[in-house]
Amino acid sequence: MKRKKIVLLIFTAFLGVGLLAACSQQNHNKKEEVALTAEEKKELRKQEEALALFLVNNFEDVNKIEFKTISKGGFGKPRFIDFLINDKVDVSTDLSDKYDIEDYGLVYHNNSEMLKRKSIPTTFENLSETQLKVTYYEEK
Incomplete structure (x- = not known):
């Protein structure tokens, strides 16, 4: 039972991190100054x-x-x-x-x-x- 909770917690953490990473890639409306050579x-x-x-x-x-x-x-x-x-x-x-x-x-x-x-x-x-x-x- 304890092992299932740990696996579920790890899975939830990975899912949360993945969701945050995906959302952070969607900054097409965000304007940034771009430094150019x-x-x-x-x-x-x-x-x-x-x-x-x-x-x-x-x-x-x-x-x-x-x-x-x-x-x-x-x-x-x-x-x-x-x-x-x-x-x-x-x-x-x-x-x-x-x-x-x-x-x-x-x-x-x-x-x-x-x-x-x-x-x-x-x-x-x-x-x-x-x-x-x-x-x-x-x-x-």
């Missing part, structure tokens, strides 16, 4: 510029983008970036996305309206060709 900052800027160019070329009325937060990513997890379009459309995406109009991933937050695709995309190759105002993550 100089190399990571350069790579992040390239990714932000590619994303901004993709958005301005393929979606209507994209006039302003503010990159707000990035996630840490980590082992087996992509690095995500949260950004605001025209001060009202709250979106996030995987920074390793290839930004192919036929296969891309934008996640809309806070009941944001969805961006409307252009019927004929523009072909800007540089952000300097556009009227887009961009606030990069490292400039905040």
